[in-house]
Amino acid sequence: MTSVAAAGASNWDTLILSRGFPRPRVSARAVSVLEFPGGKAANVATAATRILGKGEGAVISAVGEDEFGRRLLRGLQDEGVDVRGVFVIEEEPSGRAFVIVDEGTGENMIVSFHGALLRLGRDHVDLAEVREAVESAKVVVVMDVPAGFMEGLVDLAAEEDRTIILAPGIKSSENPELIRSMLRRVDYVVLNEGELAELAGPIDPATGARALAREGARVVVTLSGRGSMLASSGEVLEIPAVDLSKMGLKAVNSVGCGDAFIGVFAAFKSAGSGDVEALRRASVAGAYKATRLEVRGSPTLEQLLKFEEAALGAGALNE
Numbered sequence: 335m336t337s338v339a340a341a342g343a344s345n346w347d348t349l350i351l352s353r354g355f356p357r358p359r360v361s362a363r364a365v366s367v368l369e370f371p372g373g374k375a376a377n378v379a380t381a382a383t384r385i386l387g388k389g390e391g392a393v394i395s396a397v398g399e400d401e402f403g404r405r406l407l408r409g410l411q412d413e414g415v416d417v418r419g420v421f422v423i424e425e426e427p428s429g430r431a432f433v434i435v436d437e438g439t440g441e442n443m444i445v446s447f448h449g450a451l452l453r454l455g456r457d458h459v460d461l462a463e464v465r466e467a468v469e470s471a472k473v474v475v476v477m478d479v480p481a482g483f484m485e486g487l488v489d490l491a492a493e494e495d496r497t498i499i500l501a502p503g504i505k506s507s508e509n510p511e512l513i514r515s516m517l518r519r520v521d522y523v524v525l526n527e528g529e530l531a532e533l534a535g536p537i538d539p540a541t542g543a544r545a546l547a548r549e550g551a552r553v554v555v556t557l558s559g560r561g562s563m564l565a566s567s568g569e570v571l572e573i574p575a576v577d578l579s580k581m582g583l584k585a586v587n588s589v590g591c592g593d594a595f596i597g598v599f600a601a602f603k604s605a606g607s608g609d610v611e612a613l614r615r616a617s618v619a620g621a622y623k624a625t626r627l628e629v630r631g632s633p634t635l636e637q638l639l640k641f642e643e644a645a646l647g648a649g650a651l652n653e
C-alpha cells in the first residue's frame with residue numbers, strides 16, 4: 335500500500351542559469367548549464383516520499399529505453415519511489431525539459447517535450463501496473479498526461495473512491511474544456527494563475543477560483559511568492575507564503591516549487607490532515623524548494639518542520 339500515486343511526466347531537465355531571459359532575436363548570457371532529474375509526476379512522488387518515507391510514493395509514467403530513462407528510473411528507486419507504474423517504451427525517447435532560470439530572481443521559462451509519455455492512452459489504464467498503483471494509493475495525483483489516459487485514470491480512481499487531485503499543468507496551446515469536464519469528478523484541482531485564467535478567463539484569482547469551485551472540485555490556486563488560495567462552495571481562504579527575505583534567504587530556482595507544493599499537500603492529505611494544515615505545509619515546502627537549485631529540492635519531514643519553525647521565528651509566516 336502506498337500513500338500517494340502521481341501520474342504524469344518523468345523528464346530529464348537541462349537547466350541554463352542565465353543573466354535575464356532571452357527575447358526573440360535578443361540573446362541572454364548563460365552562467366552555467368546544469369542537469370537534473372525532473373518531470374512533474376516524478377517530482378511530486380519524490381516530494382511525497384520524502385515526507386512520508388520510502389515506499390509511500392509511486393509514479394505512473396513512461397520513459398524511453400535510453401540513458402535518460404535509465405537515469406530517471408534509478409534516481410526514483412534510490413529515493414524509495416515505487417516505479418512499477420513507469421512504462422519503458424522502446425520506440426520513443428524519454429521526456430525532456432529545457433529550462434532557463436534567471437539567476438537574479440529564480441524565475442523560469444520552460445519548454446518541455448513529453449516523448450514516451452504521449453504513448454499512454456486509455457487502454458493503459460486497464461493494465462495491472464496502473465490499476466495496482468491507483469488501487470493501492472490513498473491519494474491519486476493526476477497531472478500532465480494525454481487526454482484519454484487522464485480520463486481513464488480519473489474514472490478508475492473515482493470508482494476506487496480515492497482522493498483525487500487534478501494538477502493538469504495546462505499549457506496555453508491546450509484545450510481547457512477537458513479539464514473543465516473533470517471538475518465534478520475530482521476532489522481538488524490545483525492551478526497556477528495562468529492556468530486558472532485559461533479555465534476561468536482573465537478575472538482576479540479569487541473570483542475565478544470561486545466560479546470554478548461551483549462546478550464541483552475544491553480549487554487550489556498557487557500564487558507564487560504570494561501564497562495560495564483555496565476555494566470551495568463560495569468560500570475562499572488565503573494561505574500565506576513564506577517571506578524568504580525575512581529569513582535572510584532568496585529564491586534561486588522556482589522550477590519544481592509547484593511540484594513540491596503538490597507532493598507535500600498530497601502527503602499530508604493522505605496522512606489525514608485538514609485542508610488548511612496540508613496547504614500551509616505545502617506552502618512552506620514550496621518556499622524551501624525555491625531556495626534550492628536542484629529541481630527535486632523538496633524537503634524531508636525533518637527539514638520541513640525545521641524550516642517552518644525558522645520561518646515562524648523570523649516572522650516570515652503568518653500564524
Ligand SMILES: OC[C@H]1O[C@H](O)[C@H](O)[C@@H]1O
Nearest residue numbers: 345372373374431446590
Ligand atoms: O514542474 C517542473 C517540471 O516541469 C517540467 O516539465 C520539467 O520537467 C520540470 O521538472
